[in-house]
Amino acid sequence: MAEFSLIDRLRQRAGSRPDVVLGIGDDAAVVDPPRGRQLVLAVDTLVEGVHFAKGVPASAIGWKALAVNLSDLAAMGAEPAVALLALTLPGSNEAFVEEFAAGFAALADTHRVALVGGDTTRGPLTASVTVLGYVPAGRAITRSGAQPGDDLWVTGTLGDAAGALALWKSGIPMLRTGALRERLDRPTPRLGAGLALRGLATACIDVSDGLLADLGHLLAMSGVGADLDADALPTSAAFRDAFPGREAQRALQLTGGDDYELCFSAPPSRREAVQAALAAVATPATRIGSLTRGARLRLLDADRLPLPLPARRGWDHFTDGPA
Amino acid sequence: MAEFSLIDRLRQRAGSRPDVVLGIGDDAAVVDPPRGRQLVLAVDTLVEGVHFAKGVPASAIGWKALAVNLSDLAAMGAEPAVALLALTLPGSNEAFVEEFAAGFAALADTHRVALVGGDTTRGPLTASVTVLGYVPAGRAITRSGAQPGDDLWVTGTLGDAAGALALWKSGIPMLRTGALRERLDRPTPRLGAGLALRGLATACIDVSDGLLADLGHLLAMSGVGADLDADALPTSAAFRDAFPGREAQRALQLTGGDDYELCFSAPPSRREAVQAALAAVATPATRIGSLTRGARLRLLDADRLPLPLPARRGWDHFTDGPA
Numbered sequence: 001m002a003e004f005s006l007i008d009r010l011r012q013r014a015g016s017r018p019d020v021v022l023g024i025g026d027d028a029a030v031v032d033p034p035r036g037r038q039l040v041l042a043v044d045t046l047v048e049g050v051h052f053a054k055g056v057p058a059s060a061i062g063w064k065a066l067a068v069n070l071s072d073l074a075a076m077g078a079e080p081a082v083a084l085l086a087l088t089l090p091g092s093n094e095a096f097v098e099e100f101a102a103g104f105a106a107l108a109d110t111h112r113v114a115l116v117g118g119d120t121t122r123g124p125l126t127a128s129v130t131v132l133g134y135v136p137a138g139r140a141i142t143r144s145g146a147q148p149g150d151d152l153w154v155t156g157t158l159g160d161a162a163g164a165l166a167l168w169k170s171g172i173p174m175l176r177t178g179a180l181r182e183r184l185d186r187p188t189p190r191l192g193a194g195l196a197l198r199g200l201a202t203a204c205i206d207v208s209d210g211l212l213a214d215l216g217h218l219l220a221m222s223g224v225g226a227d228l229d230a231d232a233l234p235t236s237a238a239f240r241d242a243f244p245g246r247e248a249q250r251a252l253q254l255t256g257g258d259d260y261e262l263c264f265s266a267p268p269s270r271r272e273a274v275q276a277a278l279a280a281v282a283t284p285a286t287r288i289g290s291l292t293r294g295a296r297l298r299l300l301d302a303d304r305l306p307l308p309l310p311a312r313r314g315w316d317h318f319t320d321g322p323a
Numbered sequence: 324m325a326e327f328s329l330i331d332r333l334r335q336r337a338g339s340r341p342d343v344v345l346g347i348g349d350d351a352a353v354v355d356p357p358r359g360r361q362l363v364l365a366v367d368t369l370v371e372g373v374h375f376a377k378g379v380p381a382s383a384i385g386w387k388a389l390a391v392n393l394s395d396l397a398a399m400g401a402e403p404a405v406a407l408l409a410l411t412l413p414g415s416n417e418a419f420v421e422e423f424a425a426g427f428a429a430l431a432d433t434h435r436v437a438l439v440g441g442d443t444t445r446g447p448l449t450a451s452v453t454v455l456g457y458v459p460a461g462r463a464i465t466r467s468g469a470q471p472g473d474d475l476w477v478t479g480t481l482g483d484a485a486g487a488l489a490l491w492k493s494g495i496p497m498l499r500t501g502a503l504r505e506r507l508d509r510p511t512p513r514l515g516a517g518l519a520l521r522g523l524a525t526a527c528i529d530v531s532d533g534l535l536a537d538l539g540h541l542l543a544m545s546g547v548g549a550d551l552d553a554d555a556l557p558t559s560a561a562f563r564d565a566f567p568g569r570e571a572q573r574a575l576q577l578t579g580g581d582d583y584e585l586c587f588s589a590p591p592s593r594r595e596a597v598q599a600a601l602a603a604v605a606t607p608a609t610r611i612g613s614l615t616r617g618a619r620l621r622l623l624d625a626d627r628l629p630l631p632l633p634a635r636r637g638w639d640h641f642t643d644g645p646a
Contacts, residue, residue: 021361022465025544027398027529028365028456030463033356038344041439042351043407043453047446075350084366086409086451116364123370123449128409128442130366130453133351140353142345206350221348 006120009097010085013105014115019081022116029116031082037134042072048125053168058096060185062103065127067187068208070111071260074194075206077141078133083108084117088126100127103186111191139198141264146203146222150265152289153201153274155190157236158211162256163243179238187260192281197264200274204264210255212309215263216297222265225296228289230307251310254299265291329443332420333408336428337438342404345439352439354405360457365395371448376491381419383508385426388450390510391531393434394583397517398529400464401456406431407440411449423450426509434514462521464587469526469545473588475612476524476597478513480559481534485579486566502561510583515604520587523597527587533578535632538586539620545588548619551612553630574633577622588614 011024022030033039046052046065066083073080085104089096097120108115113131160183167177190206197204205218211233219226233253243249266274271287278285289300299307334347345353356362369375369388389406396403408427412419420443431438436454483506490500513529520527528541534556542549556576566572589597594610601608612623622630 022463026466027395027527028363028401028454030399030458031362031364032460033362035358039354039356039362039455040351041354041405041407041453041455043409043440043442043451045409045411045442045444045451047411047444050445072350076353078351082364084364084453086366086368086453088368088370088449117366117453119366119368119451121368121370122373124447126411126446126449126451128366128368128449128451130364130407130409130440131351132362132364132455135353137355140345143349204350 006092006094006097007118009094010101010115010118013101015105015108015113017081017112017114020114020116023114024116024118031116031132034134036137038137038140040073040076040078040133040135040140041130042069043128043130044068044072045126045128056185058099059103061127062100063107063186065129066104066107066113067189067260069129069131070189070191071187071206071208073131073133074190075141075204075262076135077139077194077198077204078135079195080111080113080131080133080191082114082116082132084130085115086119086128088121088123090123090125141194141197141201141204143203143205143218143221146218146224146265146291147267148224148291148293150202150267150291151271151287152226152228152263152265152291153285154207154211154234154261154263154288155193155278155283155285156261157234157239158207158259158261159239159249159253159256160236161187161258162252163239166252167242179236180242184258187258189260190262190283193262193278193283196277196281200270200277201264201266204262207259207261207263209257211263212254218263219295219297225292225294226289227292228297228299230299231302232286232288234284234286255310329415329417329420330441332417333424333438333441336424338428338431338436340404340435340437343437343439346437347439347441352405354439354455357457359460361460361463363396363399363401363456363458363463364453365392366451366453367391367395368449368451379508381422382426384450385423386430386509388452389427389430389436390512390583392452392454393512393514394510394529394531396454396456397513398464398527398585399458400462400517400521400527401458402518403434403436403454403456403514405437405439405455407453408438409442409451411444411446413448464520464524464527466526466528466541466544469541469547469588469614470590471547471614471616473525473590473614474594474610475549475551475586475588475614476608477530477534477557477584477586477611478516478601478606478608479584480557480562481530481582481584482562482572482576482579483559484510484581485575486562489575490565502559503565507581510581512583513585513606516585516601516606519600519604523593523600524587524589527585530582530584530586532580534586535577541586542618542620548615548617549612550615551620551622553622554625555609555611557607557609578633
């Protein structure tokens with residue numbers, strides 16, 4: 001069966017860790033977790049034609065399949081440990097697996113993540129990754145701890161990935177979208193920031209489906225509202241060059257997915273502590289508003305007058321993204 | 324987004340456990356593992372048209388997607404705890420998800436497994452499940468501990484699932500295959516047997532790809548060979564009725580997949596202990612041979628004369644199964 005040689009290829013790139021007792025090659029993996037730690041577990045799937053276009057390099061798919069999961073661990077303030085990969089492939093394409101594994105391993109090695117389980121099956125191209133991380137008992141950052149009066153923050157910049165996709169859909173070859181495309185293909189999970197925010201952030205979520213959609217989850221889980229400063233959304237130079245119009249910028253930044261930045265809340269008394277903690281891990285962060293009583297999400301202009309919210313508040317990734 | 328209502332449907336059936344601190348609904352789940360336990364992790368994927376036929380009831384797919392993973396934990400001697408599900412669906416089919424979740428939950432509840440992570444995406448029908456279980460430190464049963472002279476055992480009966488598939492492929496409606504079809508659609512993970520075998524079995528593997536293929540892995544990992552008693556393979560009455568011919572029986576029992584029985588080794592000195600331990604969990608088991616020095620796998624008749632091994636030693640599930 002071809003499955004075995006494909007798994008061997010993944011195994012060669014699996015990495016090792018002292019807490020991995022038994023990796024790929026038995027019925028299951030065995031991991032010895034550090035004492036006093038709770039386990040943090042997430043799963044996310046990438047499907048060809050839904051989350052990435054046909055023709056995206058296999059190495060980028062491998063990277064991103066892990067990145068979107070590590071981003072979930074980052075949002076919990078967890079330290080990643082091991083991953084399991086279920087890879088479904090149309091045929092027994094060894095070159096694809098080799099490239100996929102290289103992209104996966106490039107990110108895994110950066111964060112000392114070992115691949116301990118792999119299942120390869122035949123079928124439409126799909127990569128489903130499960131990650132396991134650790135957090136000291138009771139220290140996970142959830143979506144539900146935000147308080148009225150808290151500052152609202154976001155790491156990095158917003159809109160780059162959605163911008164790359166919009167350019168590509170308007171006929172501009174991906175090759176020419178440069179920095180924006182890198183953000184779409186190889187997002188950076190904000191793991192250092194997540195760890196740094198433990199004990200500082202009151203709530204946190206990763207921005208995968210668009211700021212409005214994901215912030216909406218955080219607000220609903222915390223039972224608070226938010227005033228969002230429309231002029232404060234952090235914007236990269238590459239994004240500003242590609243989308244000079246303010247309206248287009250805002251629509252992409254508020255509703256475009258695949259940013260994988262962290263959106264979090266923290267009391268104003270911790271402003272300097274937040275800035276110092278994130279500076280220590282070289283992660284830029286911007287205050288983009290504040291939390292309010294009630295359930296309302298408002299977008300405010302410079303005069304604090306409400307702006308209309310973009311109609312589309314979800315993000316269906318590749319096929320239904322903004323065009 | 325439809326994703327949220329689908330996940331809500333899964334969440335309603337998620338179950339709960341005292342070690343689950345945070346289940347579905349945040350960026351990731353948080354689990355507090357019992358002290359002194361090692362983690363056992365496995366992932367397995369079912370793809371429509373590969374692992375199950377179009378038209379199999381969604382409840383059976385839900386059951387089986389979990390069962391094949393619990394079977395991996397059983398083979399390690401692990402106690403299951405939580406599962407994560409990545410479900411890819413062609414459309415936003417709520418009835419399918421409802422039925423799938425019911426089948427999944429029916430098995431999960433039996434074994435006190437909580438569903439702590441769910442990801443639903445659009446795409447070709449695929450269910451990828453990750454399971455996490457516990458084992459006392461150092462007590463996992465691997466594939467690599469078998470010794471020459473050990474007895475070779477298998478739980479339950481062999482060939483039923485492959486038999487159901489063969490009947491269906493020969494034009495007999497699945498409805499008329501009765502007990503055999505249940506074995507194909509709703510396999511029983513041998514979790515009680517796996518726990519009972521800790522400290523007794525020297526090596527263990529679950530029979531998912533066919534006895535010869537899976538036994539081959541155990542032998543390779545342990546560096547031993549085996550003499551297999553062709554007349555000892557355990558056979559159900561339903562299977563014998565459907566396939567009266569000895570040759571057809573053997574071919575299906577040796578190469579047919581989807582049995583999800585445990586094949587394990589144990590020294591002859593533990594024969595009675597093995598029988599008692601498995602009787603205590605109401606799991607039948609049969610001695611089917613013994614392990615030898617060297618790497619050779621032989622099939623022997625009643626006079627201990629070698630029989631030819633069936634040519635096909637793999638099992639590619641649904642599409643390429645025996646026909």
